[in-house]
Structure formats: structure tokens, C-alpha cells
Amino acid sequence: MLVEAKGVRKRYSTGGDPLTVLDGVSLQLAEGETLALTGESGSGKSTLLHLLAALDTPDEGTIRLDGVQLVGLDDAGLAAQRRQTVGLVFQQFNLIPALDVRANLAFQARLAGRHDAAWQGHLAERLGLTDCLGRYPEQLSGGQQQRVAIGRALAARPRVLMADEPTGNLDEASADAVMGLMLDLVAETRAGLLMVTHSSLLAGRLSRRAHLSGGHLA
Amino acid sequence: MRGVALTALLAHWRRRPGQLATLVIGLALATALWSAVQAINAEARASYDRASGRLGQGAYETLTDPSGSIALETFVSLRRAGWLVSPVLEGRMMAGEMRLLVTGVEVLTAPPGTLAVTPGGADDIDLVALISSPGLGFAAPETIDRLDGADRLPPLRPGALVPPGQMVTDIGTAERLLDRRGEITALVVLPDQPRNRAPLSAIAPNLVVNPAQQQGDMARLTNSFHLNLTAFGLLSFAVGLFIVHGAIGLAFEQRRATCRTLRALGLPARDLMGLLLVELLVLAVIAGGIGIVLGYAIAGALLPDVAATLHGLYGARVPGTLSFDPVWAVTGLAIAVAGAVIAAGQALWRVRTMPLLASAQPRAWATVSAVLLRRQAIAGAGLIAAGCATAWMAQGLIAGFALLAGLLLGAALMLPAGLATVLALGARAARTAEGQWFWADTRQQLPGLSLALMALLLALVANIGVSTMVGSFRLTFTGWLDQRLAAELYVTVADAGESARLETWLDSRADAVLPVITVDSPIEGAPGEVMGVADHGTYRDTWPLLTARDGAWDELAAGRATLINEQLARREGLAPGDPVRLAPGWTMPVAGIYSDYGNPMNQAMVSLDLLETRYPDRPRLSFGLRTDDPEALAEALRADFGLDAAAVVDQATIKRVSLEVFERTFTVTGTLNVLTLAVAGFAILTALLTLASLRLPQLAPAWALGITRKRLARLELMRSLALAAFTFIAAVPVGLALAWSLLAVVNVEAFGWRLPMHLFPMQWLVLLVLALAAAALATALPARHLARTAPADFLKVFSNER
Structure with a gap:
């Protein structure tokens, strides 16, 4: 199993009583599987994605990522998991503003020591970025920036792609195009995909859907 | 992995060369001013060592x-x-x-x-x-x-x-x-x-x-002067560090997103910190190197004036050329690195403690809570109180500098809270919507500008304090010269024979002949001179006595008492009536104390007859002459009596030369003053330039609501002028307090004399104009940029807010 979470709990201190965001969530994602994580605002979707992507640690429960138990790993261990196993796509793109598109695309692959110029070129072509490789993020539209973010995440050939509302900042047409590209490329790389989304339409394009409500998976 | 991450971090500078230049120039300037002062001090001290080394005087009785x-x-x-x-x-x-x-x-x-x-x-x-x-x-x-x-x-x-x-x-x-x-x-x-x-x-x-240690007198005498210079160097360094702190702080804040992304993509926090530190050290070494070169040039330019100062004040001879010392250069680099680490400490700590999932928006740098402002103001008040307490409880130069440090740092820390209060009052008084927005927006800018304004405050305070001190000194010194140089002509002769001939020759030609004999003597064990003067109304009427007991001149003329200079009185804690040891086995009561500016040594004045009795082999080689027609008498002395031109000096020439020496004495502090003000102006410029990048989202709504770009630019200019003016108003009382502590505490310890304080409002006016000009110049570029901002850029704020 690529991702395996069992009995995951996460609480946040909000000044008064602690707020339980996730209350014993268990979830699995197999190799090549695409899973949409849906739910109301504040239901804990992003929190769960952050835990599964080794960006945060649960208060209780266990998470295995490509066979590695995340609970108990120190900062360096978690960083290594993110670097080597996960490809991350954020709603707000989080490109590195000081680097041009070419460098941004290559960034995580180089960080992971798996830079492949041919693969990057292929990705840039598939994502329609070949004309803007020398531009900086601020010179791109929102749709272009998100395509760069997807390209960056996939350039390192991650085992699993985790995307948090990847089309939330895009118009419907751009969102549809970006989604199609992402699914094609995931299929091409045989990576797993875990995507947080509000959109039933987008969720319907993935192989499986999990709905989060009141801290539990439905 | 680290190389890739470092490339991403360094790319920030490539995209913002102005910010990189700010950081490097700020640190280089700070290092340059500090290093220049250290180079000057080292050169002078080496010169004293050479002087004391010539007779093995450091080692032998x-x-x-x-x-x-x-x-x-x-x-x-x-x-x-x-x-x-x-x-x-x-x-x-x-x-x-x-x-x-x-x-x-x-x-x-x-x-x-x-x-x-x-x-x-x-x-x-x-x-x-x-x-x-x-x-x-x-x-x-x-x-x-x-x-x-x-x-x-x-x-x-x-x-x-x-x-x-x-x-x-x-x-x-x-x-x-x-x-x-x-x-x-x-x-x-x-x-x-x-x-x-x-x-x-x-x-x-x-x-x-x-004793052997007595021979290091020059180093001892000049120590306080060098301490003064060091304090000024330190002040300049501190002002420079304000720039560095601002530039590094902003750079780190702007890279919060990059740092977060780097960590999200798998760079451990420890590695990220290490890379930031390496980057900082490399920048510090480059800036330090530039600073050392600049410092060497500044020191080379200032050294002739410092040499003149040391000669004028202490009679010390220091060469006017600078030699290069590798130890000095390495120390300068170390100071640059230490300064950079200190300046970046807070920013590094923020990155270290930044949660991985924290907001990456670069807002923290430019926002600060009212609580923090209040805490900062309380800390400032505490520092001022601590400085005052130290000066009150302790004595000496260190206590004086503790007072200065407390005053300067405390005032700087209190400034943002004071400005926030003034701006809040302005907002309350505003009647128009634009006015309300202007004051509120200015208040919003305050945290981002506060470091630069603190640097400006320090520079203005130093300027007001030092110029008040120098002005007071100049005024007192000029009046004192008029009193002290009462004779119209001063004549020196070569030997006893010429002296006797001169007195006879002058008998019918001068209104009065006032011979002076000076004998080097260890007064109270320290280097000094005893001066024998004739009993004459010239001294009784004009000599600048600070305090004296009744009949002091009669006692002096009768050989029963001595008059001593202020330096000697302060060093030894002497007052009229106290005994003073003029030489081994020769003690006399003090009849009075006179001011004696510019003389580093102990000096005592006794009756001419008494001194001639004690030192019969000392000829009368110096004379003051009273006459109604000094030009004619001087001419006759040269033409008829045959004295060298240089042996006859009129009062006006001595005054002119003395005032020239005086002016040169304070050239160094004046130059450092100007440099510090320039550095502060640069601090404002850099703060405004860096803030400009964050300003668009704040200005866009005002633009959208109908304020034109040109109007916005004008308001930016007015904002800077208002802040500079308020800072100046705050600087005046602090500067006067600084002047008082320089005159009443530091100068007394450093030079041995206390001066009355005079106020020079015209100088303040000039300084206000300079401060406003610096602020206007610093704002000109960002304001011009704002006036030319394309509407599309404003619109991006709304369409692409993230």
C-alpha cells in the first residue's frame, strides 16, 4: 500500500478547548490509484493531506508512506520523505519567485537528486510551458503557474502526488484543462494521486472519493 | 540537495540587486567607519609607543x-x-x-x-x-x-x-x-x-x-580622546547595523515563502538554517572587505586632521600618513561578520521557529503590535534610567559613556511609540477622508520604517549634541582667548644676553614689559609646568579666573600662593586654600583656579620673582608687551632691534592660529557627524525602497477609490517629510541632553575642563533642513516609481491577490 493511515487524530488549540479536526481517520491509497478527498470547509481535508504528505505529525494514530512509518521521524526524516516520495501541488502554487520557470520545474527533481532533462522537457511540452521557460512566476497567469507547480511535482517522478485544491484559483476552463493534464501525467508516471477538492465535478474524474465530515471519513 | 537549495536562496538576490546592494553597502559603511576610527587610533598609539620607545622609557627609570x-x-x-x-x-x-x-x-x-x-x-x-x-x-x-x-x-x-x-x-x-x-x-x-x-x-x-610608568604620559593623556573617537566609530557602526538589520530582516521575510516551499519540498530545517548562515557569512566577508578598503581610505583622509588635533590638544606628534596593519584588517572583517550575525539574529531566529505550515506572506516584517511598541518604549525608558543611574553612582569616563549609551539607545527605542502617538493624534484631528487615510497609512508604515527612523534619530542626536558642544566650546574659547591674550605683542628671544638687551631697549618704547618664565616640573607627580609672571594689572584685570579667594593676586605677587589651571584642579581635586606640590619639596597653597583650554598638562602660576629665585639659571626668554601701537613696535623690534620675524607675534595672529587649531581639532568629529547623517539618510532610502515592494497592495485600494497616482506619490513624499520632522523634534531634547553630558561629564573626564552650555537654534534649523532634504531625496525614487506605476499593476493586486 502506498499510503496507509490508521486511527489518525489531530487537535488544534484555539485558545479555549482544543478543537478536534480529525478523530480517528483511517485511509488507504494503492499504487496508481486516484482518490478525491472532499468535505465541507473546515472539515479537516487539508489537515489530513498535510499529515499524509509528512508536512505535519498526528497527535495519535499511524501513517505509513510507501512503507515508511512517519510517526516518530524527526524533521530530517520527514523532509527526506517529502523529498523522495511525495509530489506536492498547492492551491496557491508556491513557486519560488526568484527562479524562472525552467528552474522551478527542475527544482524538486534536483533536490531529490533525480533530475532528468528529457523528462522535464517532455513535461514542459505536455503542460504547454515551452514558450515561457525563461519567465518568472510573477509574469505568468494563474493557470500557467499551476501548470508549473504540477510539472515541478511530477518532475521528480514521485510515488504519490498530493494536491490541495489545485484548481481552486483557476477559472472553470483552466481548471478543467489543468485537471486533465494532471490526471494524464499521473497515469503516465503510475503515481498515486490524493487530491483535496470542493468540486464534485473534479472529484468525479478520480477513481475513488472519500468524504470527510465531523472529523470522520464517510 | 544543499547546492540546489542555496541556488534558490541566492536567486533572491539576483532578482533584487538593489536589496543586495543595500545590505552590502550598509554593512560596508558600518565596517568602514568603525575600521577608520580603529586605524586612526592604532596609528596614533603606535606613534606614542615609538615616542616612549626612543629612550627605552617604557622600561627604565x-x-x-x-x-x-x-x-x-x-x-x-x-x-x-x-x-x-x-x-x-x-x-x-x-x-x-x-x-x-x-x-x-x-x-x-x-x-x-x-x-x-x-x-x-x-x-x-x-x-x-x-x-x-x-x-x-x-x-x-x-x-x-x-x-x-x-x-x-x-x-x-x-x-x-x-x-x-x-x-x-x-x-x-x-x-x-x-x-x-x-x-x-x-x-x-x-x-x-x-x-x-x-x-x-x-x-x-x-x-x-x-618611575618608568610615568613615561607613558602621552598615551595616558590622549586615551580619552581616542575613547571619544571609538565611541563615535561605535555610533556609526550601530547606525550602519540598523541598515543591515532592516535589509536582512526584509530579505528573510520576503523569502519566507521560498523557505516554506524549500522545507515543504524536503529540505530539513537544520540544512536551511545552515545555508542561510553560509550565505550571510559570505555576504559579510564581501561587505567587510569593501568596508576595510573604504575605512582605510577614510582613515587616510582623516588622519592629517587627527594628527593636528592631537598636536593641538596634547602636543602629541602623529604622522599624517597611514600604514597598513593586517591585524587591523582581520579585526575589521571579524567586526563585519559579528555585526551581520547580530543584525540577522532576529531574522534567523524567526526562520528557525517558523512553523512549516505558517503563512508565507511577507507581512510580519512590516507589522508590529501595539504591545511590542509599548514594551520597546518601556525598555528604552529603562535604558535611559540605567544610564542616568550609572552616571550618578559611578565616576569617570566609563560612567559618562554609560550615560551617553543609555540616552541614545533608550531614545531610539522610545521613538516608534512616540511617533505612533503623534500619528494617532494626527488621525484624530484629520477632517477629510484622504487625511484620515494618510495618517492611518503612515501609522501602518511605521514598523517598516522605524529602524531607519531610529538611525536618523541617532544621527540627528549626535549632530545636535556634538555641534552644541563644539559651539559652546568655540564661544567660550573665543572669549577666553580675549581674556588670556591681553598683551598686544608676544616676543621670544634666544638667550639671556638678548633678553637683557631687549628689556633695556623696550624700557622707553612699550607701555609695559611682562616677562614670562616657564619651568617643566612634575606637579603633583604628573607632567606639568610652572609659569612665573610679573605683578601687573594686565593679569589682575583680564586673567580668566574660574574661582579664587580674596586677595589672590596679592598673595601671588608676594610669593605666598599659586594659581593653578582647571585641569590640575580637577585631576587632583584641588580648591582654593588647598596645598599643591609644584615640584619635589616645593608646596604652595592654591589662591585660585583659571581656565586653560587646550593645554593637556598641569600648570601653575607663581610670582616671577619667586620662580627666578628658585631657578636662577632660567633666563627670561618670553615677553608680553603692552603698547598702543603694536604694528609700529613690532616693526621696530624687527628692524631696529634685529629680532627674527618669527620672534615677534601680534595678538591677532596668535588668536587666529589658536582658532585655526581649534577648528581643526573638531574637523574629525564634524566629518564623522556628516558621515553618520549620510548613513542615516541611506537607511531611510533603503527602507523606503524595500517597503515600496510591499506598498502596492496597500495603495491599490486608495487608487481604486479615486486618488491619482501622482497624488499618491506626493502623499508618499509628505509622509517621509512628516516622519523626518517628527523625528527631528524628538531629537532636539535628546541632543541637548547629549550635549550636556558631553560638556558636564565626558569632557571634564577627557580633557579636564568644564564648559558652559550655549544653545544654537540656527544650527538646529539648518539640521532640520538637512534632515528634510535627506528624507525628500530618499523618497524621491520610490515616489517617482509609484507615480509611474502602470494601472495594470494596481489591478493585479485585485485580480491576483495571494
Whole structure:
């Protein structure tokens, strides 16, 4: 199993009583599987994605990522998991503003020591970025920036792609195009995909859907 | 992995070369001003060391006769009694246009190191040439240049360790040059004296022993001056660090998103911190290197004025050229690195503690809570209170500087809270919507600008404080010169014969002839001089007495009491009525205390008759002349009596020269003042430039609601002017407090005199104009940029907000 979470709990201190965001969530994602994580605002979707992507640690429960138990790993261990196993796509793109598109695309692959110029070129072509490789993020539209973010995440050939509302900042047409590209490329790389989304339409394009409500998976 | 991450971090600078330049220039300026002061101090101290090294004075006791020179027979008697002493003859002669200090030593009996004119010591010297006619002289290279063409001198060789203005030679050559055959001014006591030698009191009771440490007087005298310079260097360094702190803080904040992304993509926090530190160190070394080069240039430019200052204030001779010392350069680099780490400490800590999932928006740098402002103000008030308490409880220069440091840092910390209050009042008083927005927006800018404004405050305070101090000094000094230089003409003669002839010649030509005799004497054990003056109304009517008991001049004329200078009174805690030791075995009561600005040494004034009785061999070589027609008398003295032109000086010339020396004395502080203000102006510019990148989202709504871009630019300019003006208003009382502490605490400790404080509102006005001009200049570029911002850029704020 690529991702395996069992009995995951996460609480946040909000000044008064602690707020339980996730209350014993268990979830699995197999190799090549695409899973949409849906739910109301504040239901804990992003929190769960952050835990599964080794960006945060649960208060209780266990998470295995490509066979590695995340609970108990120190900062360096978690960083290594993110670097080597996960490809991350954020709603707000989080490109590195000081680097041009070419460098941004290559960034995580180089960080992971798996830079492949041919693969990057292929990705840039598939994502329609070949004309803007020398531009900086601020010179791109929102749709272009998100395509760069997807390209960056996939350039390192991650085992699993985790995307948090990847089309939330895009118009419907751009969102549809970006989604199609992402699914094609995931299929091409045989990576797993875990995507947080509000959109039933987008969720319907993935192989499986999990709905989060009141801290539990439905 | 680290290389890739470092590339991403460094790419920030490539995209923002202006910010990189700000950081490097800020740190380079800070290092330059600090290093310049250190280079000047090191050069001067090396010069004192050379001066004290010329007779091995740091290491050996000397014997001197307070009444004058030591007789040859006394020297012979001491040698016969087993005393291992070596004679020295020292005196001044005119060589060309230079008044040269000639030091003659007996090469064969002198202790090791006595003739250390070269780094290699005496071994490098041709002894035969030195002791045979015409002899050899060793002098600093610049002295040799100035002596080019002077007659009577022996062949000169460069002596790297000989101070400027001095020549070291064999005692026989010195006798001939000074025309003082058989005279000895001091005997150097060699180490390892025989135990069974007769006591000094039995052979030469008139001689006094000068302990070895007494010889480091120049370093001791000038220490406070160098401390003053160091304090100024430190202030400039602190102002520079404000820039660095601002630039690094902003750069780190702007890279919060990058840092977060790097960590999200798998870079461990430890590695990220390491990379940021490496980047910081590399930048610090580059900036430090530039700073050292700049500092060397500044020091080279300032050194002639510092040399003039030291000569004017203390009579110390320091060469006007700078030598390069690698230790100084390494220290400068270390200071740059330490400064950068201190300045970046807070920013680094923020990155270290930033949660991985924290907001990456660069807002924290430009926002600060009211609580923090209040805490900062309380800390500032605490620092001022601590400085005052230290000055009240402790004594000395350190207490003075503690007061200054507390005052400056405390005021700087209190500034943002004070400005916030003023801006809040402005907002309350505003009647129009635009006015309300202007004040509220200015208040929003305050945290981002506060560091630059604190730097401006420090520079303005230093400027007001130092200019008030110098102005007060100038005013007092000018008045004091008028009092002190009451005689219309001052004349010096070569010898006793000429002196007697002159007095007779002047008998019917001058209204009054006022002879003055000066004798070097260890007053209360420290270097000093006793001056004998005639009993005349000129002194009684004009001499600048600070305090005196009734009938002081009568007591002086009768030889029953002495008048002493302020420096001596303060050093020894003397008041009228107290006894003062003018020389070994000679104590007199103090009748009064007079001001004596510019004299580093203890000085006492006694009746001319009394001094001539105690020192019968001292001829009257200096005279003050009273006359109704100084020009005619001066001309007659030169034409009819035959005195050299340089031997007759009128009052106006002495005043002019004295004031010139005075002005040069404060050239250095004036220059450092201007540089510090320039650095503060640069701090404002950099803060505004860096803030400009964050301003668009704040200005876009105002633009959308109908304020034109040009109007926005004008408001930006007005904002800077308002903040600079408020900062100036805050700086005036703090600057005056600084001036008071300089005049009442630091100067008293440093120079030995206290001056009344005068206020110079016109100077403040000029400074206000300068501060506003600096603020306007600093705002011009960002304002111009804003006026030309494309509407599309404003729209992006709404369409692409993230």
C-alpha cells in the first residue's frame, strides 16, 4: 500500500478547548490509484493531506508512506520523505519567485537528486510551458503557474502526488484543462494521486472519493 | 540537495540587486567607519609607543633635576659611586623652518633598546659613524623630507621608530647642535644596579627619580580622546547595523515563502538554517572587505586632521600618513561578520521557529503590535534610567559613556511609540477622508520604517549634541582667548644676553614689559609646568579666573600662593586654600583656579620673582608687551632691534592660529557627524525602497477609490517629510541632553575642563533642513516609481491577490 493511515487524530488549540479536526481517520491509497478527498470547509481535508504528505505529525494514530512509518521521524526524516516520495501541488502554487520557470520545474527533481532533462522537457511540452521557460512566476497567469507547480511535482517522478485544491484559483476552463493534464501525467508516471477538492465535478474524474465530515471519513 | 537549495536562496538576490546592494553597502559603511576610527587610533598609539620607545622609557627609570639640567660633575659622581646611568641631552632647535626635537644619547652606555631607531634595534647602526664627526642622525622619513636643505644637521638616516619632528643622535652631536656643551637633561637608570652603591640622596640630593610608568604620559593623556573617537566609530557602526538589520530582516521575510516551499519540498530545517548562515557569512566577508578598503581610505583622509588635533590638544606628534596593519584588517572583517550575525539574529531566529505550515506572506516584517511598541518604549525608558543611574553612582569616563549609551539607545527605542502617538493624534484631528487615510497609512508604515527612523534619530542626536558642544566650546574659547591674550605683542628671544638687551631697549618704547618664565616640573607627580609672571594689572584685570579667594593676586605677587589651571584642579581635586606640590619639596597653597583650554598638562602660576629665585639659571626668554601701537613696535623690534620675524607675534595672529587649531581639532568629529547623517539618510532610502515592494497592495485600494497616482506619490513624499520632522523634534531634547553630558561629564573626564552650555537654534534649523532634504531625496525614487506605476499593476493586486 502506498499510503496507509490508521486511527489518525489531530487537535488544534484555539485558545479555549482544543478543537478536534480529525478523530480517528483511517485511509488507504494503492499504487496508481486516484482518490478525491472532499468535505465541507473546515472539515479537516487539508489537515489530513498535510499529515499524509509528512508536512505535519498526528497527535495519535499511524501513517505509513510507501512503507515508511512517519510517526516518530524527526524533521530530517520527514523532509527526506517529502523529498523522495511525495509530489506536492498547492492551491496557491508556491513557486519560488526568484527562479524562472525552467528552474522551478527542475527544482524538486534536483533536490531529490533525480533530475532528468528529457523528462522535464517532455513535461514542459505536455503542460504547454515551452514558450515561457525563461519567465518568472510573477509574469505568468494563474493557470500557467499551476501548470508549473504540477510539472515541478511530477518532475521528480514521485510515488504519490498530493494536491490541495489545485484548481481552486483557476477559472472553470483552466481548471478543467489543468485537471486533465494532471490526471494524464499521473497515469503516465503510475503515481498515486490524493487530491483535496470542493468540486464534485473534479472529484468525479478520480477513481475513488472519500468524504470527510465531523472529523470522520464517510 | 544543499547546492540546489542555496541556488534558490541566492536567486533572491539576483532578482533584487538593489536589496543586495543595500545590505552590502550598509554593512560596508558600518565596517568602514568603525575600521577608520580603529586605524586612526592604532596609528596614533603606535606613534606614542615609538615616542616612549626612543629612550627605552617604557622600561627604565630616569633621573632628572627639577631645577634644570644635570651638571656633568653629578653624572661623574654617580658613576664613581657605582650608579649605572647613561646621560641624555634633549632640546629643541630650529632646523630650516622646523622646530626639531633633538635627543642625544651616549651610545656606548645606553641600555638596550635606547637607540631603537629601527625595528632591528641598535645592531643595524654604524656606531663609528654615529659617534665620530659629523655624526649621524635618525629621524622619521617624513621628518627627513621636511628637513631637506636645513644646515648644521649631520647626515640623516631613516629611523622608522623615531616619532615625527624628532631626531635621535649621539650626545656629542646633540651638544654641538643645541649649543649646550656639558649639559645633561636626564640620566637613564640601567637595570641590575650594584647593591652596594651609595644612596642617591647622598650623592645627588637634587635629583628626582621618575618611575618608568610615568613615561607613558602621552598615551595616558590622549586615551580619552581616542575613547571619544571609538565611541563615535561605535555610533556609526550601530547606525550602519540598523541598515543591515532592516535589509536582512526584509530579505528573510520576503523569502519566507521560498523557505516554506524549500522545507515543504524536503529540505530539513537544520540544512536551511545552515545555508542561510553560509550565505550571510559570505555576504559579510564581501561587505567587510569593501568596508576595510573604504575605512582605510577614510582613515587616510582623516588622519592629517587627527594628527593636528592631537598636536593641538596634547602636543602629541602623529604622522599624517597611514600604514597598513593586517591585524587591523582581520579585526575589521571579524567586526563585519559579528555585526551581520547580530543584525540577522532576529531574522534567523524567526526562520528557525517558523512553523512549516505558517503563512508565507511577507507581512510580519512590516507589522508590529501595539504591545511590542509599548514594551520597546518601556525598555528604552529603562535604558535611559540605567544610564542616568550609572552616571550618578559611578565616576569617570566609563560612567559618562554609560550615560551617553543609555540616552541614545533608550531614545531610539522610545521613538516608534512616540511617533505612533503623534500619528494617532494626527488621525484624530484629520477632517477629510484622504487625511484620515494618510495618517492611518503612515501609522501602518511605521514598523517598516522605524529602524531607519531610529538611525536618523541617532544621527540627528549626535549632530545636535556634538555641534552644541563644539559651539559652546568655540564661544567660550573665543572669549577666553580675549581674556588670556591681553598683551598686544608676544616676543621670544634666544638667550639671556638678548633678553637683557631687549628689556633695556623696550624700557622707553612699550607701555609695559611682562616677562614670562616657564619651568617643566612634575606637579603633583604628573607632567606639568610652572609659569612665573610679573605683578601687573594686565593679569589682575583680564586673567580668566574660574574661582579664587580674596586677595589672590596679592598673595601671588608676594610669593605666598599659586594659581593653578582647571585641569590640575580637577585631576587632583584641588580648591582654593588647598596645598599643591609644584615640584619635589616645593608646596604652595592654591589662591585660585583659571581656565586653560587646550593645554593637556598641569600648570601653575607663581610670582616671577619667586620662580627666578628658585631657578636662577632660567633666563627670561618670553615677553608680553603692552603698547598702543603694536604694528609700529613690532616693526621696530624687527628692524631696529634685529629680532627674527618669527620672534615677534601680534595678538591677532596668535588668536587666529589658536582658532585655526581649534577648528581643526573638531574637523574629525564634524566629518564623522556628516558621515553618520549620510548613513542615516541611506537607511531611510533603503527602507523606503524595500517597503515600496510591499506598498502596492496597500495603495491599490486608495487608487481604486479615486486618488491619482501622482497624488499618491506626493502623499508618499509628505509622509517621509512628516516622519523626518517628527523625528527631528524628538531629537532636539535628546541632543541637548547629549550635549550636556558631553560638556558636564565626558569632557571634564577627557580633557579636564568644564564648559558652559550655549544653545544654537540656527544650527538646529539648518539640521532640520538637512534632515528634510535627506528624507525628500530618499523618497524621491520610490515616489517617482509609484507615480509611474502602470494601472495594470494596481489591478493585479485585485485580480491576483495571494
